[in-house]
Amino acid sequence: QSADKILNASYDVARELFEDVNAAFVPKYKADTGKDVTVDQSHAGTSKQARAIVEGLEADVVTFNQVTDIDFLVKNGFVSDDWQGDFASNASPFYSLPSFLVRAGNPKNVKDWSDLVRDDVQVIFPNPKTSGNARYTYLAATAYAREAFNGDEAKVKEFVTKLFDNVPVFDTGGRAATTTFVEREIGDVLITFESETTGIRKEFGEDKFETVTPSVSLLAEFPVAIVDKVVDKRGSRDLAKAYLDFLYTPEGQKIAAENGNRVRDETVAAEFKATFPEVRLVTVEDVFGGWSKVQEEHFASGGLLDQIYGER
Amino acid sequence: MQRGKRPPRVGDNPAIRRTLIAFVLVLGALLVLAPLVVIFTQAFSLGPAGFARTIGHPDTRHAIMLTVVTALIAVPVNTVFGIAAAWAITKFDFWGRRFLLVVIEIPFSVSPIVAGVAYLFVYGLQGVFGPMLDSAGIKILFALPGIVLASMFVTAPFVVRELVPLMQAQGRDLEEAATSLGASGWRTFFSVTLPNIRWALLYGVVLCNARVMGEFGAVSVVSGNIRGQTNTLPLHVELLYHDYQTVGAFAAAAILTVLAIVTIAAKVLLERQGAGRASRPALAAPTAAPGNAK
Amino acid sequence: MKIRLDEVVKTFDTFRAVHGVSLDIESGELVALLGPSGSGKTTILRMVAGLEYADGGRILFGEQDATDIPVRDRGVGFVFQHYALFPHMTVAENIGFGMKVSKVRRTKAEVAGRVADLLRLVKLEGLGDRFPTQISGGQRQRVALARALAVDPKVLLLDEPFGALDANVRRDLRRWLREIHDELGITTLFVTHDQEEALDLADRVVILNEGKIVQQGTPEEVCRAPATAFVMKFLGDTNRLRATVKDGIASLDGLTLDAAGCPDGPADIYLRPGDLEWTSEGDGVAATVSRVIDRPDGRRLSVRTGSGETAELDVPPETVVAAGDRGVLRVVRMRVFAA
Amino acid sequence: MKIRLDEVVKTFDTFRAVHGVSLDIESGELVALLGPSGSGKTTILRMVAGLEYADGGRILFGEQDATDIPVRDRGVGFVFQHYALFPHMTVAENIGFGMKVSKVRRTKAEVAGRVADLLRLVKLEGLGDRFPTQISGGQRQRVALARALAVDPKVLLLDEPFGALDANVRRDLRRWLREIHDELGITTLFVTHDQEEALDLADRVVILNEGKIVQQGTPEEVCRAPATAFVMKFLGDTNRLRATVKDGIASLDGLTLDAAGCPDGPADIYLRPGDLEWTSEGDGVAATVSRVIDRPDGRRLSVRTGSGETAELDVPPETVVAAGDRGVLRVVRMRVFAA
Amino acid sequence: MTRRRVLPGLPLSLGITLFYVGLIVVLPLGALVFHAASLGPEDYWRVVSSARAVASYRVTVLSALAATAFNLVFGLALAWVLVRYQFPGKRLVDAIVDLPFALPTAVAGIALTALFAPNGWFGSVLAETGVKVAYTPLGIMIAMSFTSLPFIVRTVQPVLEDLDPTLEEAAQTLGGSDRSIFLRVILPLLMPALLAGLSLSFARSLGEFGAVIFIAGNQPMSTEITALLTFIRLEEYDYQAAAAIASVLLITAFVMLAFTNLLQARALRHTARS
Numbered sequence A: 001q002s003a004d005k006i007l008n009a010s011y012d013v014a015r016e017l018f019e020d021v022n023a024a025f026v027p028k029y030k031a032d033t034g035k036d037v038t039v040d041q042s043h044a045g046t047s048k049q050a051r052a053i054v055e056g057l058e059a060d061v062v063t064f065n066q067v068t069d070i071d072f073l074v075k076n077g078f079v080s081d082d083w084q085g086d087f088a089s090n091a092s093p094f095y096s097l098p099s100f101l102v103r104a105g106n107p108k109n110v111k112d113w114s115d116l117v118r119d120d121v122q123v124i125f126p127n128p129k130t131s132g133n134a135r136y137t138y139l140a141a142t143a144y145a146r147e148a149f150n151g152d153e154a155k156v157k158e159f160v161t162k163l164f165d166n167v168p169v170f171d172t173g174g175r176a177a178t179t180t181f182v183e184r185e186i187g188d189v190l191i192t193f194e195s196e197t198t199g200i201r202k203e204f205g206e207d208k209f210e211t212v213t214p215s216v217s218l219l220a221e222f223p224v225a226i227v228d229k230v231v232d233k234r235g236s237r238d239l240a241k242a243y244l245d246f247l248y249t250p251e252g253q254k255i256a257a258e259n260g261n262r263v264r265d266e267t268v269a270a271e272f273k274a275t276f277p278e279v280r281l282v283t284v285e286d287v288f289g290g291w292s293k294v295q296e297e298h299f300a301s302g303g304l305l306d307q308i309y310g311e312r
Numbered sequence B: 001m002q003r004g005k006r007p008p009r010v011g012d013n014p015a016i017r018r019t020l021i022a023f024v025l026v027l028g029a030l031l032v033l034a035p036l037v038v039i040f041t042q043a044f045s046l047g048p049a050g051f052a053r054t055i056g057h058p059d060t061r062h063a064i065m066l067t068v069v070t071a072l073i074a075v076p077v078n079t080v081f082g083i084a085a086a087w088a089i090t091k092f093d094f095w096g097r098r099f100l101l102v103v104i105e106i107p108f109s110v111s112p113i114v115a116g117v118a119y120l121f122v123y124g125l126q127g128v129f130g131p132m133l134d135s136a137g138i139k140i141l142f143a144l145p146g147i148v149l150a151s152m153f154v155t156a157p158f159v160v161r162e163l164v165p166l167m168q169a170q171g172r173d174l175e176e177a178a179t180s181l182g183a184s185g186w187r188t189f190f191s192v193t194l195p196n197i198r199w200a201l202l203y204g205v206v207l208c209n210a211r212v213m214g215e216f217g218a219v220s221v222v223s224g225n226i227r228g229q230t231n232t233l234p235l236h237v238e239l240l241y242h243d244y245q246t247v248g249a250f251a252a253a254a255i256l257t258v259l260a261i262v263t264i265a266a267k268v269l270l271e272r273q274g275a276g277r278a279s280r281p282a283l284a285a286p287t288a289a290p291g292n293a294k
Numbered sequence C, D: 001m002k003i004r005l006d007e008v009v010k011t012f013d014t015f016r017a018v019h020g021v022s023l024d025i026e027s028g029e030l031v032a033l034l035g036p037s038g039s040g041k042t043t044i045l046r047m048v049a050g051l052e053y054a055d056g057g058r059i060l061f062g063e064q065d066a067t068d069i070p071v072r073d074r075g076v077g078f079v080f081q082h083y084a085l086f087p088h089m090t091v092a093e094n095i096g097f098g099m100k101v102s103k104v105r106r107t108k109a110e111v112a113g114r115v116a117d118l119l120r121l122v123k124l125e126g127l128g129d130r131f132p133t134q135i136s137g138g139q140r141q142r143v144a145l146a147r148a149l150a151v152d153p154k155v156l157l158l159d160e161p162f163g164a165l166d167a168n169v170r171r172d173l174r175r176w177l178r179e180i181h182d183e184l185g186i187t188t189l190f191v192t193h194d195q196e197e198a199l200d201l202a203d204r205v206v207i208l209n210e211g212k213i214v215q216q217g218t219p220e221e222v223c224r225a226p227a228t229a230f231v232m233k234f235l236g237d238t239n240r241l242r243a244t245v246k247d248g249i250a251s252l253d254g255l256t257l258d259a260a261g262c263p264d265g266p267a268d269i270y271l272r273p274g275d276l277e278w279t280s281e282g283d284g285v286a287a288t289v290s291r292v293i294d295r296p297d298g299r300r301l302s303v304r305t306g307s308g309e310t311a312e313l314d315v316p317p318e319t320v321v322a323a324g325d326r327g328v329l330r331v332v333r334m335r336v337f338a339a
Numbered sequence E: 001m002t003r004r005r006v007l008p009g010l011p012l013s014l015g016i017t018l019f020y021v022g023l024i025v026v027l028p029l030g031a032l033v034f035h036a037a038s039l040g041p042e043d044y045w046r047v048v049s050s051a052r053a054v055a056s057y058r059v060t061v062l063s064a065l066a067a068t069a070f071n072l073v074f075g076l077a078l079a080w081v082l083v084r085y086q087f088p089g090k091r092l093v094d095a096i097v098d099l100p101f102a103l104p105t106a107v108a109g110i111a112l113t114a115l116f117a118p119n120g121w122f123g124s125v126l127a128e129t130g131v132k133v134a135y136t137p138l139g140i141m142i143a144m145s146f147t148s149l150p151f152i153v154r155t156v157q158p159v160l161e162d163l164d165p166t167l168e169e170a171a172q173t174l175g176g177s178d179r180s181i182f183l184r185v186i187l188p189l190l191m192p193a194l195l196a197g198l199s200l201s202f203a204r205s206l207g208e209f210g211a212v213i214f215i216a217g218n219q220p221m222s223t224e225i226t227a228l229l230t231f232i233r234l235e236e237y238d239y240q241a242a243a244a245i246a247s248v249l250l251i252t253a254f255v256m257l258a259f260t261n262l263l264q265a266r267a268l269r270h271t272a273r274s
């Protein structure tokens, strides 16, 4: 007998998105199969989510904003290692990129990454160690610097260190950083997913903030996967698959786009073209040679990031 | 001639007195009262309707319920434990009594995060009992039991700490008297011991309850954050806070604050009944029998 | 109920508080345990009650070894030094407690009736609804006794029952306890460090020192024939004069006194202030008055003997005497103990 | 330092604890304030010390009105009933405290020297390093006194200094306090509710009742000529027999006694147990022995007179008498007070 | 001969106690220590002595010390004022002293942040004077002071209330000034209680998380507290390191408690009423 309830473990800031998705998915599934189902949501930092799953949180599907956290599930045998083949587009139905949010009128005249290391600019983004969001920020800045300094690693490090020096508050998650920027009015630039900048403008007033899209940014794929170990135990594979598949349907894609994500479906993408400015995107594969290498070189204990912290 | 007054005691000098009172009032207002005010100001910054919207939301309501259920389990269990521990520690001499008291007090000073992590190590799938429990189909973490356990850890010392000093001061005479009059152990406890510790016990329970309802760190680690299922009220505050619902977060915080105020009011009432510090010497026997010296 | 202690020993950690005490208490007897602080009185009483276990020896209740009887079944009424009244219960509830918890079921009316009887017995009619904090020390003491009596104890044990009270109240309660005992005839053991109280109240006095019994007997026996110098001193004011005994004759400052039974050698002569008389001349020890203290019932003289020893004696209030006067101490009675 | 209390009044809330007390204490005198509990003794002492303000009247230290002198400058040494030793200081530190905090600077060595002197004075050499909890009650009392003496007080005030001690210890300390007073000659006022203590120790005894002075005088004066029945009763055991006075003659159970100065009408005859003698026949009040209590220094008889009144009297230990015996009470001395 | 006990219930009550303490307190903490120990001594040392960890200890300990020192003054003054003086609103002050106990720490954290952020009520005023509170160690200190204030007040207050007034009077008659009486008599007598309060307050501050993270700024090497570092290590899936750092907190807290228990017993040996 198959389960009529699944749990979607997702990242911190995707609550509104998946609330909308669920609202559309549940009736559709009922129409298709005649079954009443429930989709529960759990939102937290994706590392915490992955850890919780390994410790026993029975999530049927994960919708993360980080490949590394799914890799952690793979490593612990919760997700099969070819999960990126299970769904189209590297199993990431939508994506985003680190983008800038500045205060109305862009008083500090921030245009690109190079402006962020100016002495008069304060930058807000969360701690890359605890926030997937910030990892992209870190990597995007590094990618930019590598291009700008033609791969001179010393200068790259100097650039990134300077960027970190300009951060007055390190929050543990993306939303906390947003609060610091918006409510506490600290900092001149908030770096976060483009999907977030859209949401913030919507939430706090289009007249208060502006989005600035840098010249180059990093492709942030939001991967999804079925947690094999859990669905096998609970007998919920079909439902889980149907749920994730739904994200690829035009309807699902449209919801994603409405929530500020860039989508794969071309028709839908075209429809939202005005919302998403052109930007040159580089990938982790291209610049850093893959997530596992990034993890090892940058984020592991004693890695480049720690060195940057240590030098502060 | 200063008639009718008492001669000045230490610190009765008016300048010192006024300075100290002012110092305490100003700092108290700035440090303790102001946060309270800020919570309510923010909670009602969108008017009562905004407040009501948060409170009315099913997730908030579920969080309130979960918090209440947790308290309903954790507080009575802790109460029983507190009474048993206080009884053992104060009515008998045994080896390691002091050490036991120190161990019981540990949760007071252990970071709740550490507590949460420690629970992962026991009941997590990677922990000591996790796999065993999992194969038996028992869910502890990311479900009510985990939340309750973590809450119990954090509040384990509350009742004991209220009872032990009082019962120590009361000595064993009353129980010995009851026993010599033919009362059984239970009877002695319920008819003689309990009535004399009831206010302190209640005070301990009230504080324990406040803390259970307000626990954040430890519960956050073991809860799983499933909305509408394993989100307690303090976690819900954080969640709303991170959902750009500052007003909602403060509204939920306001509920917790009201609970805190109710707790304090209860405490003040209890103290007037003679609980807590107010009662200690009053109930105590003048001196303990020789056998009771520690 | 007859109680027998047979070579009872009690050690706390390494400190031996009671050294092989043997004692028989006859049924209906009122016995006082008298001794200085720390002599083990409370410990013995608590062992009889079962609130403390003996390390050695036996305690018999009638023919039965009491070790096997738990406190609650021993049928002892224990009156604690500081009363240990239940502060949250009224006087009546305190008294009724033992009946309520007893294995013998009693109706509410029975309990109430008996409580009323006991309140009458201890002369506290009308105070049943008060709480212990609302009555005086002497009244609390009586409630404690009534509470102990309510369970029809076979043995009544009282630990310094009047210790915390005013002298006047003590005297009253003492009489009254004696009357209650005479009326009910319960075997009673009570502890005190007040000699007057023990002598006034008990059929038999057991004098303890350092965990051992040093003498036991009726008040008359212990007063008239103290077994040791300790007992003599412990029972009341004494003067000690040094003497030498030879062949049953003690010689003291030229005076000779009968000391039959005392071994030869140095000895101490013990005299109470009333055992001496002050005369201007005659047979006796020459002395000089060093101080006169007026007391309501007479005058007390501090004197210094020719050999430089000091003594005190009481003279009638009319006696005309002042510091510096010389005279003679006449020995009316005395006891000799080998030094 | 001469101290004068002039119509001193003290009211707590609405309760008047001291009613216009006037009292002169000469320089170097040792005066006892004696009275039952609640008679205002402590209150008077505290007012003299400056720990309480009088509501009315004046207190003079020498010629100066004491009201203007704060406690710390009054130069009084106060010995508290429960010693009030600083528990966190050693005996030596306790004694040295006053010198350390004084406005007069002293070197460490000076302080230490004086502390050693005082320890010798109070016979506590070698105990300087103990803490108050590590010494006995009597020793604590002596430390308290040494501490008070350390500041060279002009006046020494002691509130029931021996109240909490054993009878034997009290007696010793009493002598010793007298000696210290004689040696140092400090004006001393001490409070007690123990008659024996007051009479034994003081040059002059002030008897208080309900906040008023009822009599003051030397021990001999108050003992031999108690001003009121209250004083008579308060000073020691008394028997009261009812009589009728007519023309200065009291008649009592057929016996007539001199009652000069007593107004006609019903009167009470007060007798101490030593004021009566027991004879088998002769002139006196017929009585029956109801109880014989053996005491170390004699036997006490409870008797009932023909008219049903009870009395107690002391007889020598050799007296052969038993409950039920009939005999006659001979009145040796007595006092009559109008009823 | 086994010592028998007069009052009933030792096996049951001690059984419940040991079972509960074992299950709820000792087991998880034991698992944690075990986890940390599985690192081996070298790795353990490396983890707990890394520059970042050491920096976090420094921030945590210094802030906790500062908070405790602040509470020593403020808490003592509060206790003193509440016991010794009468003034309008005293009951209210007495009541709100317990607020930090009753208020969830996360709520306290949010509220304090809202107050002290540069655009908050106090923060904006302070900003003009150039003082920054939120996102600095000062902010951490304030959050710690807030949550641990009642410990000191509530341990000192009853002792001060019960302080025998005759001791003070004795010192007055001996010529002591207010100052010397306070320093030499009253303060030493409060010491055992004060010590207990200080150690509880300090231990609590060391472990405080909920109230601190909102206001701390969480900058590695400067405003990152040890509890947060534990949390971060966990986020990095580095369980053993998390356990190791947590064990440092745990051991510190335990040693603190045991030590003050000892000190207190020592102090009480002399000051206990006989």
Ligand SMILES: Nc1ncnc2c1ncn2[C@@H]1O[C@H](COP(=O)(O)OP(=O)(O)OP(=O)(O)O)[C@@H](O)[C@H]1O
Pocket (backbone or CB within 6 Å): B290, B291, B292, C012, C013, C015, C016, C017, C035, C036, C037, C038, C039, C040, C041, C042, C043, C044, C193
């Ligand atoms: N539980 C105990 N642990 C250790 N020593 C004890 C204990 N109970 C009593 N003692 C010691 O045993 C001795 C006898 O004590 P006990 O209480 O019987 O004396 P007591 O005669 O009743 O004295 P008091 O007149 O002071 O009440 C004392 O030295 C006392 O210190």
Ligand SMILES: Nc1ncnc2c1ncn2[C@@H]1O[C@H](COP(=O)(O)OP(=O)(O)OP(=O)(O)O)[C@@H](O)[C@H]1O
Pocket (backbone or CB within 6 Å): D012, D013, D015, D017, D035, D036, D037, D038, D039, D040, D041, D042, D043, D044, D193
């Ligand atoms: N601070 C106070 N407030 C109210 N009443 C007081 C206070 N101090 C003393 N009294 C009352 O004043 C009266 C005299 O008290 P005081 O302490 O002087 O008596 P005392 O003669 O020393 O008695 P005791 O022998 O019991 O010590 C008592 O009735 C007492 O209740």
Ligand SMILES: [Mg+2]
Pocket (backbone or CB within 6 Å): C041, C042, C043
């Ligand atoms: Mg005793």
Ligand SMILES: [Mg+2]
Pocket (backbone or CB within 6 Å): D041, D042, D043
């Ligand atoms: Mg008094």
Ligand SMILES: O=S(=O)([O-])[O-]
Pocket (backbone or CB within 6 Å): B112, B113, B215, B216, B217, B218, E104, E105, E106, E207, E208, E209, E210, E211
């Ligand atoms: O400090 S808490 O983690 O309990 O908020």
